[in-house]
Amino acid sequence: MPYIKESKYDKSIPFLHKNAHFSTIYAAKVKNFSAPKYKREKLELSDGDFLNVDYKMQSKIKAVILCHGLEGNSQRTYINSCADYFLRQDFSVFAWNNRSCGGEMNRLPRLYHHATIDDLDQIVQFAFNKNIQEVYLIGFSMGGAQVLNYFGRINDIDKRVKAGVAISVPVEVKASAESLKKGFNQVYMKNFVIDLTKKLKVKSEQFPELMNWKNIKNIKDFDYLDDNFTAPMHGFIDKNDYYFKVSPARSMEKINKPVLVINSLDDPFLGEGCFPVKLAEKNSFFHLETPKYGGHCAYPMKNSVYSYAEIRAFDFFKSL
Known part of the structure; x- marks a missing residue:
């Protein structure tokens, strides 16, 4: 208890x-x-x-x-x-x-x-x-x-x-990202990726010099999205640094x-x-x-x- x-x-x-x-x-x-x-x-x-x-x-x-x-x-x-x-x-x-x-x-x-x-x-x-x-x-x-x-x-x-x-x-958070790669769970992941990719395209128009937005076309999953966009956009080294530091388990x-x-x-x-x-x-x-x-x-x-x-x-x- x-x-x-x-x-x-x-x-x-x-x-x-x-x-x-x-x-x-x-x-x-x-x-x-x-x-x-x-x-x-x-x-x-x-x-x-x-x-x-x-x-x-x-x-x-x-x-x-x-x-x-x-x-x-x-x-x-x-x-x-x-x-x-x-x-x-x-x-x-x-x-x-x-x-x-x-x-x-x-x-x-x-x-x-x-x-x-x-x-x-x-x-x-x-x-x-x-x-x-x-x-x-x-x-x-x-x-x-x-x-x-x-x-x-x-x-x-x-x-x-x-x-x-x-x-x-x-x-x-990393365990969650890994779970969404498995079997039918990929359906949920793909929906998230589609929505987030749309937002990144808007950000590329707002801030064209911020990062290499051409890589948006390569986004297929959370691994690529978080490594190339989510992490650097929010001040993290890479996706693993991001997953580790934002996880509630740390605090x-x-x-x-x-x-x-x-x-x-x-x-x-x-x-x-x-x-x-x-x-x-x-x-x-x-x-x-x-x-x-x-x-x-x-x-x-x-x-x-x-x-x-x-x-x-x-x-x-x-x-x-």
């Missing part, structure tokens, strides 16, 4: 969703959940860039900040259902878009990655500026890595930041506020190192739940429009 091996989710999963790919694709492509009626605000950053923040004020006391996954945005289905659930629990909701996400390209060369915690902290401050008294963080996939890195790498986190939940999170031992990770054992995006049982057994602040089923950012429930992820996240926050 607090390693939670026997998850309540495994007793409530619909039969068809015991197939990880079915569950993952259903949640991403089939399930429909409308976004709340947000207000959108452009948050100007000190470096000259901006972040688009969608938010709805429900309470001046408590708010949840929702962090989307790789090439996601503030209005993905998993974000929408989580937002709706927490609004019904009388939380305000702040769903933010990483740079270049949410339908508008950012101004600077930099995009985003698993350890973009300076931008996340700007969203936290944005919530405080709305007079929110208690902030809770929830991240999905890459957004979960941002949450874990936030709690592990920022010293003296504001006492008003109470806890976090990370769902389907690549604790070791999680320093977590000293309550955090829950929910990583299903059948998640096609996760690999070795993404289930840090030993850390959970020795750090009382770090909780790990490993359902047998759940897919990636899925966790559908019987007779419920909500997923286990947001229900479990609320229960975790309520228990503190």
Whole structure:
């Protein structure tokens, strides 16, 4: 304890969703959940860039900040259902878009990655500026890595930041990249590569002298993309340096506020190192739940429009 091996989710999963790919694709492509009626605000950053923040004020006391996954945005289905659930629990909701996400390209060369915690902290401050008294963080996939890195790498986190939940999170980013090379998982990788390549083409027009953009035509997988573009664009030596340094595994031992990770054992995006049982057994602040089923950012429930992820996240926050 607090390693939670026997998850309540495994007793409530619909039969068809015991197939990880079915569950993952259903949640991403089939399930429909409308976004709340947000207000959108452009948050100007000190470096000259901006972040688009969608938010709805429900309470001046408590708010949840929702962090989307790789090439996601503030209005993905998993974000929408989580937002709706927490609004019904009388939380305000702040769903933010990483740079270049949410339908508008950012101004600077930099995009985003698993350890973009300076931008996340700007969203936290944005919530405080709305007079929110208690902030809770929830991240999905890459957004979960941002949450874990936030709690592990920022010293003296504001006492008003109470806890976090990370769902389907690549604790070791290299292991996740390797998993996406295997079998059917390559379908997910190719979709990511297509989307990211489109953004790099836009960056090549914005900043033609920045790097050798001709290599865009050679992008076939994460290895080439991250070695030739992601790493140098964000100040890393190469893809291995990037994967190592942005992984939450480098910082999680320093977590000293309550955090829950929910990583299903059948998640096609996760690999070795993404289930840090030993850390959970020795750090009382770090909780790990490993359902047998759940897919990636899925966790559908019987007779419920909500997923286990947001229900479990609320229960975790309520228990503190």
